[in-house]
Amino acid sequence: MKSAQLTKNLTLPCGAVLKNRLGKSAMSENMGSRGYTSNEKFNRLYARWAEGGIGLLITGNVMVDRFALGEAHNVVIEQGIKDSNLPLWAAAGKKDGTHIWVQLNHPGKQSPKFLSKEPVAPSAIPLKKPLDRLFNTPRALLEEEILDLIARFAYAAKVCKESGFTGVQIHGAHGYLVSQFLSPTHNQREDRWGGSLENRMRFVKEVYLAIRKEVGDSFPIGIKLNSADFQKGGFTQEDSREVVQHLSELGMDLIEISGGTYEAPAMMGASQKESTKTREAYFLTYCEDVRKQVSCPLMLTGGFRSAEGMNAALASGACDVIGVARSLAIQPDFPNQLLSSATVTSQVKPLTTGWKFLDKTFPLEIIWYTDQLHLMGEGKNPNPKKSALGSVWNMVYKLGKNSIKKVR
Numbered sequence: 001m002k003s004a005q006l007t008k009n010l011t012l013p014c015g016a017v018l019k020n021r022l023g024k025s026a027m028s029e030n031m032g033s034r035g036y037t038s039n040e041k042f043n044r045l046y047a048r049w050a051e052g053g054i055g056l057l058i059t060g061n062v063m064v065d066r067f068a069l070g071e072a073h074n075v076v077i078e079q080g081i082k083d084s085n086l087p088l089w090a091a092a093g094k095k096d097g098t099h100i101w102v103q104l105n106h107p108g109k110q111s112p113k114f115l116s117k118e119p120v121a122p123s124a125i126p127l128k129k130p131l132d133r134l135f136n137t138p139r140a141l142l143e144e145e146i147l148d149l150i151a152r153f154a155y156a157a158k159v160c161k162e163s164g165f166t167g168v169q170i171h172g173a174h175g176y177l178v179s180q181f182l183s184p185t186h187n188q189r190e191d192r193w194g195g196s197l198e199n200r201m202r203f204v205k206e207v208y209l210a211i212r213k214e215v216g217d218s219f220p221i222g223i224k225l226n227s228a229d230f231q232k233g234g235f236t237q238e239d240s241r242e243v244v245q246h247l248s249e250l251g252m253d254l255i256e257i258s259g260g261t262y263e264a265p266a267m268m269g270a271s272q273k274e275s276t277k278t279r280e281a282y283f284l285t286y287c288e289d290v291r292k293q294v295s296c297p298l299m300l301t302g303g304f305r306s307a308e309g310m311n312a313a314l315a316s317g318a319c320d321v322i323g324v325a326r327s328l329a330i331q332p333d334f335p336n337q338l339l340s341s342a343t344v345t346s347q348v349k350p351l352t353t354g355w356k357f358l359d360k361t362f363p364l365e366i367i368w369y370t371d372q373l374h375l376m377g378e379g380k381n382p383n384p385k386k387s388a389l390g391s392v393w394n395m396v397y398k399l400g401k402n403s404i405k406k407v408r
């Protein structure tokens, strides 16, 4: 039996059409070349995903400033960087009418010590313990720097369009710069960029408007947004609903709902109740609420594992697109299976190194799944049986090397 809901196409406000309701949520590839450019590994990986039947591919985060990286091997799009591989990457992801959108990001204070001596943020507030050991205290952005960052997002979007990508997504979630501006704990500015929610959302609105001016009305622009930060005094569901309302009115084409930050990683399922995990979608209740309020298409990401869960979320009307990440890192053809059968389930399982201390110390999910992306980038098959301990060991080895020599 076919997956009735997943196979339907979707017309976005800008007129672009997604061929089905499955979206690959961003997963940072961390495999750029020296000079911050993409390379043939990206082309192989995205061709593989496009062949897997997905309707929308959202790339891993691409940065807008080489001096503000989230990971050592991020791709960067900014003035002065010429990336001749971008059109090939876009072409690979467009196979069979698939959409491929670039996720544009600035990490703000979530740029680790070995990459940023002095990261920037809305306010000079450090990440809380124990993360302050890994990330330096940021410096507060000046007004002219904020304006420059807005222009950088717009420039990067223009390059994406010229290179053949079919859309862009602003990374407004997970505690990076846009999300720092939205948060009352991380943004304590007293000028027009901070204070009231209206002021805190000015940055994201200006980023959206600047991009729209560059790419025109018929090019899709999306955003990934937190349903909440899951922190005391942080960005709440009420705040989030208001931001969604404003962005929807401005003409946003797709709002992807996630949640959490490095300080409270709810996006990966951390501290979600067992009942929520069983129901699959971590942020479904929020999405149901916000759906009543806005007309903008919604993509819901986090925790989806089965055709049954996905079809049920779509049938309820809570969301229009199902976002999937980890399953696609080990099963690139999962979409084809989901579209042709209403009973398939992902092979994603909880990970452990066998050592509690290591499981707690390292971002195991990120490390292990990134290794799977690298295997596909090299033209190999993913390896769901790969040892988690092996992935951690590899990372420690690479970090050790990087700390004694400058990477790029």
Ligand SMILES: Cc1cc2nc3c(=O)[nH]c(=O)nc-3n(C[C@H](O)[C@H](O)[C@H](O)COP(=O)(O)O)c2cc1C
Pocket: 025, 026, 027, 028, 059, 060, 061, 103, 171, 173, 174, 224, 258, 267, 268, 301, 302, 303, 304, 323, 324, 325, 326, 327, 365, 366, 367, 369, 370
């Ligand atoms: C290796 C890895 C890298 C990720 N990188 C990003 C990223 O660059 N941008 C982003 O918005 N989310 C990123 N995420 C989060 C995913 O997009 C997604 O929100 C999360 O994995 C929950 O979805 P899932 O349960 O289907 O995996 C990453 C997740 C993983 C596993």
